[in-house]
Amino acid sequence: DGGITQSPKYLFRKEGQNVTLSCEQNLNHDAMYWYRQDPGQGLRLIYYSQIVNDFQKGDIAEGYSVSREKKESFPLTVTSAQKNPTAFYLCASSILIGGGAKGEQFFGPGTRLTVL
Amino acid sequence: AQSVTQLDSQVPVFEEAPVELRCNYSSSVSVYLFWYVQYPNQGLQLLLKYLSGSTLVESINGFEAEFNKSQTSFHLRKPSVHISDTAEYFCAVHSSYKLIFGSGTRLLVRP
Numbered sequence: 001d002g003g004i005t006q007s008p009k010y011l012f013r014k015e016g017q018n019v020t021l022s023c024e025q026n027l028n029h030d031a032m033y034w035y036r037q038d039p040g041q042g043l044r045l046i047y048y049s050q051i052v053n054d055f056q057k058g059d060i061a062e063g064y065s066v067s068r069e070k071k072e073s074f075p076l077t078v079t080s081a082q083k084n085p086t087a088f089y090l091c092a093s094s095i096l097i098g099g100g101a102k103g104e105q106f107f108g109p110g111t112r113l114t115v116l
Numbered sequence: 117a118q119s120v121t122q123l124d125s126q127v128p129v130f131e132e133a134p135v136e137l138r139c140n141y142s143s144s145v146s147v148y149l150f151w152y153v154q155y156p157n158q159g160l161q162l163l164l165k166y167l168s169g170s171t172l173v174e175s176i177n178g179f180e181a182e183f184n185k186s187q188t189s190f191h192l193r194k195p196s197v198h199i200s201d202t203a204e205y206f207c208a209v210h211s212s213y214k215l216i217f218g219s220g221t222r223l224l225v226r227p
Binding site for chain 2: 004006031033040041042043045048050058088090092096103104105106107108109110112
């Protein structure tokens with residue numbers, strides 16, 4: 001079955017530690033995205049990537065880093081510089097506009113990160 | 117820059133009653149609009165989308181939304197809700213290779 005997987009589902013971190021969230025897709029999509037979700041604030045874009053080895057900052061990139069070494073994978077690292085990292089993190093992917101999908105994104109099940 | 121406004125943070129409704137979740141977007145030359153649904157502790161699922169053509173779009177589970185260009189709205193409606201429709205609903209507009217989301221509306225269906 002095609003889809004997006006995120007792991008782990010729940011993650012606990014001590015203050016001052018970096019942590020990496022996994023996102024893998026087998027939909028052959030070019031573009032991938034990371035969002036952060038907090039109660040009452042909807043989804044906010046952290047980073048996105050349209051092609052391998054290239055990515056752009058979203059609206060709240062400070063304290064986060066990403067890599068895109070493979071088309072299928074887009075891991076997100078939450079660094080110790082992120083002041084308030086406790087949140088629900090969602091990964092998504094899409095075909096680029098030229099592929100005809102007109103921006104529709106497919107989402108993974110999410111990772112809930114809690115800083116202790 | 118594009119923006120999306122969902123005026124209602126929470127909408128309580130009784131089972132089998134009709135419901136409307138409101139969504140307004142900032143104007144743009146071409147607009148691609150989406151409604152997503154999120155159940156607790158899950159990712160977002162696409163409910164329906166407007167890309168072009170008929171301004172009324174429907175989902176397989178009875179929801180519909182109407183694109184209104186003059187009012188820059190894309191309200192979501194269902195004539196009769198079920199308990200299982202309880203979830204959070206997000207409206208989104210496509211803008212420069214990414215989606216801009218509204219803040220979400222929590223639909224609470226009561227028996």
